Amino acid sequence: MRAVDDTPPEDSNDLVDVDLYDDGPFPEFRFRQAPQGLATRRQLRAMNLSPGGHEPVAQLTWRSGRRMAWLYRIDLAKPKRTPTLAQEQALDRAMAARQTCSECGRRYFHCLRLKTVGSCEECFDGTPAHPDSYITPTA
Ligand SMILES: [Zn+2]
Incomplete structure (x- = not known):
């Protein structure tokens, strides 16, 4: 018959003590010996x-363990965030502010002299703007 002391109390089973290293030591691989699927x-x-x-x-070691790098599972990796689009949008907003005439709402392909003139040439003194030099605002 088992001694009572060997049996853990019932309520201790409710708390699961997760030991990440339960499966053994943290896998360590030498350079070029890392398994497929890790990077x-x-x-x-x-x-x-x-x-x-x-x-x-896992971890990768080389140079007799003096250098190491963490290894990650490729299947759990996520696409790298590319802020290019957001950066482009921010840049576009900044450029739009400098290229858009507040009078007619046209957006030109060049920067307007907003600080001195305040609008496009056409709105300022009637100099007709070349139709290819601006985008007609979509109303
Ligand atoms: Zn204008």
């Missing part, structure tokens, strides 16, 4: 991916 942060970046918040699953 360093640098390698992910080369694939236009980023860890996407997931923890490294």
Whole structure:
């Protein structure tokens, strides 16, 4: 018959103590021995991916362990955020402010002399603007 002391109390089963290292030591691979499906942060970046918040699953060591890098699972990686579009939009807004005539609403392909003239040439003194030099506002 088992001693009572060997059995944990019933309520202790409710708390699951997650031990991330339960499966053994943190996997460590030598350079070029890493299994398929794992990549360093640098390698992910080369694939236009980023860890996407997931923890490294192994570590890569080389130069007798003096250098190491974390290894991430490629299947958990997420596409790298490319702020290009947002940057372009911000740049476009800034350019639009400098290229749009407040009088007629046309957006020119060149910057207007808003500080001195305040509008496009056509609105300022009637100099006709070339139709190819602006975008007619979509009303
Ligand atoms: Zn104008």
